[in-house]
Amino acid sequence: ERTGGNTRPGCNWGSAGSAAAGQDSKLPSSVRSTLLELFGQIEREFENLYIENLELRREIETLNERLAAEGQAIDGAELSKGQLKTKASHSTSQLSQKLKTTYKASTSKIVSSFKTTTSRAVCQLVKEYIGHRDGIWDVSVARTQPVVLGTASADHTALLWSIETGRCLVKYSGHVGSVNSIKFHPSEQLALTASGDQTAHIWRYAVQLPTPQPVADTTQQICGEDEVECSDKDEPDVDADVSSDCPTIRVPLTSLKSHQGVVIAADWLVGGKQAVTASWDRTANLFDVETAELVHSLTGHDQELTHCCTHPTQRLVVTSSRDTTFRLWDFRDPSIHSVNVFQGHTDTVTSAVFTVGDNVVSGSDDRTVKVWDLRNMRSPIATIRTDSAINRINVCVGQKIIALPHDNRQVRLFDMSGVRLARLPRSSRQGHRRMVCCSAWSEDHPMCNLFTCGFDRQAIGWNINIPALLQEK
Numbered sequence: 261e262r263t264g265g266n267t268r269p270g271c272n273w274g275s276a277g278s279a280a281a282g283q284d285s286k287l288p289s290s291v292r293s294t295l296l297e298l299f300g301q302i303e304r305e306f307e308n309l310y311i312e313n314l315e316l317r318r319e320i321e322t323l324n325e326r327l328a329a330e331g332q333a334i335d336g337a338e339l340s341k342g343q344l345k346t347k348a349s350h351s352t353s354q355l356s357q358k359l360k361t362t363y364k365a366s367t368s369k370i371v372s373s374f375k376t377t378t379s380r381a382v383c384q385l386v387k388e389y390i391g392h393r394d395g396i397w398d399v400s401v402a403r404t405q406p407v408v409l410g411t412a413s414a415d416h417t418a419l420l421w422s423i424e425t426g427r428c429l430v431k432y433s434g435h436v437g438s439v440n441s442i443k444f445h446p447s448e449q450l451a452l453t454a455s456g457d458q459t460a461h462i463w464r465y466a467v468q469l470p471t472p473q474p475v476a477d478t479t480q481q482i483c484g485e486d487e488v489e490c491s492d493k494d495e496p497d498v499d500a501d502v503s504s505d506c507p508t509i510r511v512p513l514t515s516l517k518s519h520q521g522v523v524i525a526a527d528w529l530v531g532g533k534q535a536v537t538a539s540w541d542r543t544a545n546l547f548d549v550e551t552a553e554l555v556h557s558l559t560g561h562d563q564e565l566t567h568c569c570t571h572p573t574q575r576l577v578v579t580s581s582r583d584t585t586f587r588l589w590d591f592r593d594p595s596i597h598s599v600n601v602f603q604g605h606t607d608t609v610t611s612a613v614f615t616v617g618d619n620v621v622s623g624s625d626d627r628t629v630k631v632w633d634l635r636n637m638r639s640p641i642a643t644i645r646t647d648s649a650i651n652r653i654n655v656c657v658g659q660k661i662i663a664l665p666h667d668n669r670q671v672r673l674f675d676m677s678g679v680r681l682a683r684l685p686r687s688s689r690q691g692h693r694r695m696v697c698c699s700a701w702s703e704d705h706p707m708c709n710l711f712t713c714g715f716d717r718q719a720i721g722w723n724i725n726i727p728a729l730l731q732e733k
Contacts, residue, residue: 382728383673383682385690386708387721389421391428395694395715398441398525398652401702402449406469409711410451411719412439418453419506422469423708423721428506429467435459441525445532450513452535454526458519460537461512462549516547518554527570529577529591536577538568544579546591558589560599567611567652578612578620586612586622588634600637604630607649615655619676621662623650629664631676642678652698656710659703659726663710665696671712673729681729684712684722692716 285292394415401423402408408429409421418439420430432439437456444451449467454460516526521541528535529546534555538544544558544565563582570577575591586609588600602612607626615621618634619641629650630640648668655662660676669692671684685691694715702709708721 382723382725383684384723384725385685385720386723387423387426389419389426389719389721390717391419392417392717394438395717396697396713396719397438398698399700399711399713399719400442400444401700401705401711402444403446404444404449406467407702407705408467408469409719409721410442410444411713412442412453413717414438416455418442418451420451420465420467421719423702423705425470427470429469430465431506431508432461432463432465433508433510434461434463434512437522440523441527443527445528446530447532450532452526452528454523454537456522458517458521458523458539460516460523460526460535460547462514462516462535463509463512465509514549514552516545516552518545518547518557519543521564524565525567527568527577529570529575530573536568536570538565538579540564542581544568544577544589546577556591556597558587558599560587560601561585566608569611569613571614572657576614578614580609580612580622582608584609584624584626586620588620600634602632602637604632604640610650611652613653613655615676616657616660621653621655621676623653623664625649629653629662629674631678642676644674644678644680646672651696654699654701656701656703656726659730661701661724661726661729663699663701663712665699665712665714667695669694669696669714671696671699673724675730682724692718692720 287295389409389411392411392413392415394413396411396413398412400410402410407423409423410418411421412418416433416435416437416439418432418435419428420432421427422429432451432453435453435455435457437458439453439455441454442451449465450462451465452460452462516535516537519537519539519541521539523537523539526535526537533549535547535549536544536558537547542559542561542564545554546556546558547553548555558577558579561579561581561583565579565581567580568577577589577591578586579589580586584603584605584607586602588602590596590598590600602620602622605622605624605626605628607624609622609624612620612622620632620634621629622632623629627646627649629644629646631642632640644662644664646664646666648666648670651665651667653662653664655676661681662674662676664672664674666672669686671686671692673681673683675681692712692714696712696714698713700711702711708723709726710722710724711719712722713719
């Protein structure tokens with residue numbers, strides 16, 4: 261008599277019941293025995309972690325009882341620094357990536373109870389910038405004084421913020437479609453915005469920064485793995501229109517027109533005399549800023565463009581597309597405009613950005629980030645595999661740290677060799693509550709050195725303790 265379907269959670273993978281159930285298995289015996297062995301290792305690993313976790317809990321309770329007499333108690337998280345080591349075996353780690361995507365939803369709560377962090381790096385949420393009426397696609401930091409934060413939103417506006425106080429300083433309402441990106445001029449108080457109204461606008465702003473108030477001492481959050489599920493309805497409340505009492509700019513200095521579809525992104529070329537736009541019409545266009553004339557139309561992508569980025573010191577442009585490629589356009593020689601195609605992703609390339617030296621970093625809906633050397637297009641020098649689609653990435657140039665905003669509301673930090681450094685804290689009380697669309701570093705800012713924005717209508721300023729982050733490596 262067959263006993264198929266007799267296995268249940270908690271039974272030993274190599275038990276007689278499991279063997280009997282194996283009579284119904286269509287897998288080759290060699291494959292099945294390998295799987296059983298791997299599952300057995302995973303079960304033993306979890307069992308060891310569970311036992312160790314219980315022992316730590318007892319220690320915490322004992323310490324709390326001892327400290328209670330002295331009028332203080334500590335939380336379990338305080339003891340987590342280096343006390344719980346969760347090294348998985350080699351074979352387990354090989355299987356983990358496949359298991360992650362299949363079983364993540366059902367096991368995330370179990371895993372989170374075991375996981376902890378050994379990182380001393382502090383990732384602290386410092387400021388929330390709330391005032392948009394719809395999701396925020398893009399976030400950027402001014403490159404000139406005064407240093408302000410810019411956000412581009414599906415509510416048809418772009419807002420400029422005081423980083424220190426969180427106050428809205430300027431509202432741009434010149435577009436009649438979603439504002440999809442915002443970039444600041446390298447040396448002047450000019451902003452470049454791209455929109456669903458098929459145009460890109462250049463507009464001048466003048467801001468006076470308010471006097472910063474003392475920042476409330478928020479509880480420091482250790483970069484960890486604890487995840488608290490929160491309702492999709494937990495969006496920041498905008499009781500009053502935050503942007504209604506700040507100056508509004510309604511007319512652009514210059515409007516760049518030539519696209520036949522949504523302009524999804526735009527950026528300034530080095531020097532700020534030219535700008536490049538990327539569109540759903542499958543082209544990128546190079547404009548003269550002063551005359552608003554079209555200089556070059558960059559064709560070759562087979563599907564809609566998703567992003568464009570310019571090199572900080574050279575006349576180079578990289579464009580990303582839904583056709584799974586990104587292209588490098590070289591305008592350094594006026595007589596030759598060469599193009600190189602990078603093929604390495606299996607889904608939409610959501611962004612590709614320049615970083616120090618000859619490196620480009622690309623992110624994709626295929627859940628990977630790849631680091632490329634421009635002198636060798638054939639294969640990436642590093643690949644980061646994650647569990648969720650990746651949106652507009654940004655690289656901390658000085659320290660070579662990549663910030664990955666995910667569809668699954670997480671933000672992760674990696675180094676250029678693919679080593680994961682941290683995950684920003686997220687719970688029902690803080691962090692993003694919907695898809696995170698973009699990240700932007702501001703390395704020299706003393707208060708916030710990383711910004712993220714998402715479809716929960718808010719931008720967030722973080723303080724990342726970079727020396728501690730790198731020390732952990």
